[in-house]
Amino acid sequence: MILQGKPTVGVAGVGNMGAPMARTIAKAGFPVVLFDLNAKALEAFGGEGGFALAETLEELGQRCDIVVTMLPNSSVVRAAVMGRAPEGGIADGLAARKAKSPNCPAIILDMSSSFALDTRRLGAELKERGIRLIDAPVSGGVPKARAGTLAIMAGGEASAIVEAEPVLKSMGNVIRTGDLGSGHAMKAINNYVSAAGLIATAEALLIGERLGLAPQTIARVLNAATGKNNTTENKLTQYMIPRTFNAGFALDLMAKDVAMARALARELGIRAPALDFVSADLDEASATLGPGADHTAVLHYRERKAATKES
CATH class of the missing domain: 1.10.1040.10 (N-(1-d-carboxylethyl)-l-norvaline Dehydrogenase; domain 2)
Structure with missing residues (x-):
């Protein structure tokens, strides 16, 4: 059941790990918007309540307050977030949403296994656009993703982590690791x-x-x-x-x-x-x-x- 007043959460990448993580977010009452290049991955959510689909990554950002990325590596994360011309990315959508609604948290949670130094570089670029990046990789595998009991290593600005913590806690136990990049x-x-x-x-x-x-x-x-x-x-x-x-x-x-x-x-x-x-x-x-x-x-x-x- 979607609870009123909760931020809309986007999930980019609903594969083996992203799919159960998206379900635990929805189970906690957050409205969830999904994006994946693999149509079959999205078809698995057919008939389940609490989910909407975005056709592009930019649209995902436009429709969400907080976006989770669960992607293969840093380069894929960067492409999804920053876009590849002529396609826009998550950051373009989030920036547009924040311009219309200044209270939008505009937070990206990179829960992928990304490279720490790449994460720091990406975070600096996003900060210039008013978007906050948190690195929040997970440990525990598919069983714990399904149970919502993942170990989540969260690095980044303390105030951003506080805002995103209800979403993170829907997926597991949060351990704050320090500055951006420390989680990865x-x-x-x-x-x-x-x-x-x-x-x-x-x-x-x-x-x-x-x-x-x-x-x-x-x-x-x-x-x-x-x-x-x-x-x-x-x-x-x-x-x-x-x-x-x-x-x-x-x-x-x-x-x-x-x-x-x-x-x-x-x-x-x-x-x-x-x-x-x-x-x-x-x-x-x-x-x-x-x-x-x-x-x-x-x-x-x-x-x-x-x-x-x-x-």
């Missing part, structure tokens, strides 16, 4: 730590199995001891030991996210050899297993690599 930086760092745990867990499983340890015993001990991590808790017995490899997050996306952390470290002049290894290893695994492979299939990649060395 934190997401990149978190993704690296999570990926390192995935690789370490895959290697540990193979070593333990080779020694004759039962896979379930390995999982129980790791989760009862100091080796416990997100992979041991939520992926090892569920997708890796049974070799189903269907956790729902693509390996190539994980590789992209970790590459972002690697690029950030390099740009800051920080030597990070473990990060370099994890990033290169994921790139190789992704190239070996091909597009669409699940990230838990890193175990399969490790098994293939071990078999090659033995032969």
Whole structure:
């Protein structure tokens, strides 16, 4: 049910993550306007109340007070926000709306996995147009997106975050990380730590199995001891030991996210050899297993690599 007086929220990108996030926003009583280049993604909302559709990104901005972007990367976000001639972008629409209604918040929530330094540059350009950018990437995957329990890392102007917080809280738990770009930086760092745990867990499983340890015993001990991590808790017995490899997050996306952390470290002049290894290893695994492979299939990649060395 749409509640009176609530800001209209736009969502650009209603794929695997954007769609459930849009639904939790609507469930909280916000009127929601959707945009996606993929018509099938929009068709999935057919018959559901609380949603309207925009035909262009500029129209999305014109009809909304706050716009969420959930897109593949920084360059796609920039194109969506700033537009590509002759097409206008979200910022053009928001600026026009704010000119007519000065009380319009004119906030963009970039919830994509964008590059922190690109986010800062985009934010500076938007500020000149009276539009505030918040970087608010998420962690938790599709299940938590559906439940509205995502971890949301919000960076940006404090007053803008306060205004946008009701929308953010409809999707999960908000952790303020600091200035603009800090949320995307934190997401990149978190993704690296999570990926390192995935690789370490895959290697540990193979070593333990080779020694004759039962896979379930390995999982129980790791989760009862100091080796416990997100992979041991939520992926090892569920997708890796049974070799189903269907956790729902693509390996190539994980590789992209970790590459972002690697690029950030390099740009800051920080030597990070473990990060370099994890990033290169994921790139190789992704190239070996091909597009669409699940990230838990890193175990399969490790098994293939071990078999090659033995032969």
